[in-house]
Amino acid sequence: MGIDRFDGKEIEYLQEVLASGRLSGGQYARRLEEAFAEAYGVKHAIVANSAMSLLISAWYAAGAGVGDEVICDPLVQFHAIAALWQNAHPVWADVCADTWLMDPASLRANITPHTKAACVTNLWGLPAELDALRQVADEAGIVLIEDNAHAMFLPYKGKYAGLWGHIGVFSLCQGKHMTTGDGGIAVTDDDALAEGIRSVIGFGESPPNLATVFRMTDLQAAVGLAQLEKVRAYIAEYQKSYAHLAAVVEECPWLQPRAIREGCGNSPYIFSFLFRGDEHGVDLETFKAALFETGDTWNVGFTQVPAYKYRFFQVPVAYQSKGCPLHGCPYYKGSYEYKDGLCPTAEAILPRLVNHNCMISEEAAKGVADRLRQAIAKAEAG
């Protein structure tokens, strides 16, 4: 259903790495960094073995640590888990009801004297209001990190997502726009932030601070370099696929399309819309069964609940169940409490989300779209 993703120079570059005798610490990781920095027009691109490693390192570079609050959006958990690795305390900003992306007003409302940084997720290939979020961050004097795991080469108001925040983090894991199996790239124009990230991922003898092995191998980087040469062509194909799926949702009065606001590009990753059938006499379970019978891989309800309701945030199971950083941490002087209703928009949206992979060929998307139309008709018939 997808596109053949490894039909380029992957083998040629991998053979060069093998011939060099250096599988790590060689030329290819640096070459990928240089090529990515050039493609993005950014001063620093830093590769690592995963986007999670880079989020952990980005929080460190941003100065977030024990006792500090960091602000996250609640539809996913990756940034918040990374914050726990720095012993920082995630706080949750709600999302907008039409885009399902971080609401700048909620970011502002959650900033306290304990806040060190925030991380916005440009979820499923659409950008949040990055200019407004950056303005809020700058006014508060905090670092804004963008999680762009789903947002490769995503334009927003004249420049790419990833360049609006102080740091942008991209994922190269198996299911992403371009892949190295696992892997990630961070971008920043800030020398100090770049050095902070590199200081965590570049483990060596007598490290100056708490560092570990988050390096990307040259084998991975060779694949990444080949992928980078063609990822924008893939994204152009996925945009055609997105249009076929979006047209079906636009036709249906009881499905709410996801808003793409003025100035926002689209780097399709997951196609998503909202079920509102109960307001029109259509039953969700009937629609779910009809979607299942299409034979396509639809998901209804995503994670069902916001990330802050996950067990490891609700009960003290991190750090050998000794409480830090969320439950009775002696260094935390804030008053934030984990409870239901922290992000009412996210809580209302999540069970109604309907998702399908959008990184599929245009031909495949036409088939998915036709079968979605049939599922809609079947659900309406009851």
Added chain:
Amino acid sequence: MSDLTKLTPENSERILDIVADLGRPTAAQVQAELASRYGLKAPLEQVVRYMEFLRSGFPRKLAHAGPDHWVMVDLG
């Protein structure tokens, strides 16, 4: 061969129970367990697609736990 191309409460509960019992199984282990417990012999591809859809469940749902491994999560 049995048919897992339709969603039924009975089969959903069976799969959720199996994953809960096995802890962190692969889809192939779930397929084998469906056959041994219930005589339900379905192609692996159907089992995987059914399990993917159970990620949408509530209050009990499935979740990915690393490549080709699954866990049951109870959000109740």
